[in-house]
Amino acid sequence: MLSGKTLQKIGVFALAVTLAAVPVMAVNAAGGTGGGGNTDNKTEIVSKADVVTTDSGVVLNSTVPGTYTATVVEGIAITTAKAEVPEGLALAATNSFHGSAATKSINDGMALLALNGIAAANGPEVDVLGYVKGAKATDLSTPVTVVMGVPASFREAGYEYAVLLIQEGGRVSVLPDKEAADPSIVAVETQGFGVYVLIKAPAGSFDSFK
Numbered sequence: 076m077l078s079g080k081t082l083q084k085i086g087v088f089a090l091a092v093t094l095a096a097v098p099v100m101a102v103n104a105a106g107g108t109g110g111g112g113n114t115d116n117k118t119e120i121v122s123k124a125d126v127v128t129t130d131s132g133v134v135l136n137s138t139v140p141g142t143y144t145a146t147v148v149e150g151i152a153i154t155t156a157k158a159e160v161p162e163g164l165a166l167a168a169t170n171s172f173h174g175s176a177a178t179k180s181i182n183d184g185m186a187l188l189a190l191n192g193i194a195a196a197n198g199p200e201v202d203v204l205g206y207v208k209g210a211k212a213t214d215l216s217t218p219v220t221v222v223m224g225v226p227a228s229f230r231e232a233g234y235e236y237a238v239l240l241i242q243e244g245g246r247v248s249v250l251p252d253k254e255a256a257d258p259s260i261v262a263v264e265t266q267g268f269g270v271y272v273l274i275k276a277p278a279g280s281f282d283s284f285k
Contacts, residue, residue: 141166149224163208171200205268242269
């Protein structure tokens, strides 16, 4: 059995599963999206899901362009200052369409948390795909802050939130919330893209990952 201290050190669960294929979008250098190599598509944000509004009324707009169509969360945005974001970074954030391999990774990650005494529950799932100058990027060399609005139906008094990140190659990471004082949002620092799963547990449960 892994201890919480061990999990804190490794930060990643090495699981022998692979991430199921998700719909692939071609993103041009300016951040536009298209399918199947269609070069006629222009830069476009197809919805306002790239805006997160906190319960206190603070509006957070994404500094990164792309397609933001995720409806299972109350918006998603990268809030890292534009000057600090890798040049040409764009996102595709949609409701998750992962397959059985990713589902197994999620279940295995939740089971490992339980084995370490963390009584976590999983909720909304979002596919967050990153592209740098049109090329798919699983990882970045520098971290960015991703903020998601927590649906009211997933909030629970006395609980804190985090993100379970599922990546290609069977990598599963726990990303702790940087804004624990605001239950309307989850803000995580990450260098990776894949399936983002909102998880919650009693307050203090994710301290070993901070």
